[in-house]
Amino acid sequence: MKTGFLRLLVVPTVVGVFVLTAGAAKAQISLNYDDLSSFEEPLAFEIGQATVLVGGVIDVPVKLTVDDSIFHGDVDVSLVTNLDISIEMQLANRWNVGVSYFGQYDENRNDYEDNVAGFVRTSWGSLIGGNVDGLVREATRRRRAVGNSNLAFDDFYGRINRWGGGYSGRFGPAILTGIADADGNFELGGQFQRPIGRRDYRFSARVAKARYLAPDGVTDFETLGAAIVGEFVYGSSLFDLGFGYENLQAGPIDLNRWYISGGTQTKIGVLSLSAAGHYGELDGTSEASASLGMRYDIARGLSTNLGVNARKAQIARDGISVVNEDETSATASLRYSF
Structure with a gap:
């Protein structure tokens, strides 16, 4: 299976993103x-004419790792913290600028x-520059699981460079995002979400031209991928x-990969x-993963998490290790998010 049909999909998607920008609102x-992300609303306050949003997580995980179905005593206890800050202010022309x-x-x-990025937000959407390589993925991915659950392989192998620029805009119930890096790699995606009756539906699509460095640290693959996600919410x-x-x-290596993920x-x-x-499957050889997660809310922002x-x-072609992953782990943690 060659890449021709993907290129037919990429071209109209690129055109569509920029034609529709005329109706965009902020995203x-x-x-x-x-x-690892906070499930609390960020703290908000003002400094002069600027609005500051601050959120973060403090997590103390205990991780037990099993390799090749034989427990060999790998128990890690550590501290993980993250901080998310956004500073934004409105100019006289009603544009919002921020970092x-x-x-x-x-x-x-x-x-x-x-990661750091600057942006200019207008009624036509947002222009963004910086470490924006994950923006399209975040806008179109399957919903993050709870606790310490993390489903492996649920993404393309290929990645664009960390530094790049692009556009994001909302069109009613739809959000479109496009990012490109200096090497000509790009990711484009869109999602559509709206409730119908007592149920909420979300559909997303993403295409990407990127690169993947094999585990040998030498072989550099050019990649082209396409993915779709459907989501259904009813009650809780x-x-x-x-x-x-x-x-x-x-x-001379030409490999095709397909996958299905659900949860x-x-x-x-x-x-x-x-x-x-x-x-x-990658060139006929299987890849598989599974995850279970649990979170117990103790108090506002404080929770116990399991996963x-x-x-x-483990896939190799022509003497090159394309992917080499084999691990089972259990992680428990006490987490505070704000």
């Missing part, structure tokens, strides 16, 4: 691309990562399903539960 910008910042520290990895329960296709090319989550009083599964996650995909 929210978030630089948190991690699965968003997200930072996360992981004690286990002894690593601090951050949510059900969603996603399909994706991706083509990977590096020299459900519900809330019963102070208890939230989620379950999800994934199956796909069990499993993933397996």
Whole structure:
């Protein structure tokens, strides 16, 4: 299966994003691309003419890892914190200008990562520049699961560069987002969401031209992918399903990948539960993952979280390891979000 039909899909999508900008309204910008996120509304206050929004998470996880179905004593206790800040002010012409910042520290990895972006928001939509590589993914992905659940492989392998620029705008019940980097890679996506009767429906689509660096650190694949997601909400329960296709090319290597992911989550009083599964094939070899999550709300912003996650995909072609993942883990944590 070649990439011709994907290119036919990409071209009209690119045109559609920019033709429809004439009717756009503002769309929210978030630089948190991690699965650890606050479920509380951010704190808001004013400094002079600027409005500041602040949110964050403090998490203390205990992680037990099992490799090859044999427990070998890997237990990690660490501290993870993140901070999300947005500063925005309105100009005399009623344009809003601002900057968003997200930072996360992981004690286990002894690593601090951050994203920053500036934006200009008008009645026609928002122009954005900075570390915006995850914006389209966040706008079109399946809903984040609860607790410490994290479903592996539920995305394209390919990624665009961290630095880039693009546009995001709302058109009634629809939001369109397009991002491009300096190397000519891009992601385009849209979502449509509205209630019908007592039920809420959301549909999203995403296409991406990107790159994927294999585990050997040398082989660099060009990728082209397309994915769709459908979501259904009734009462306190949510059900969603996603399909994706991706083509990977590096020299004479030409691989095709497809996958399907689905899950459900519900809330019963102070208890939230989620379950999800994934199956796909890369050039005929399978990849699979599953996750279970639970969150128990103790007080405003304070919760106990559990998660069990499993993933397996060991695929090599022409002597090159394309993906090498095989892990099962259980994580419990005490979390405070604001």
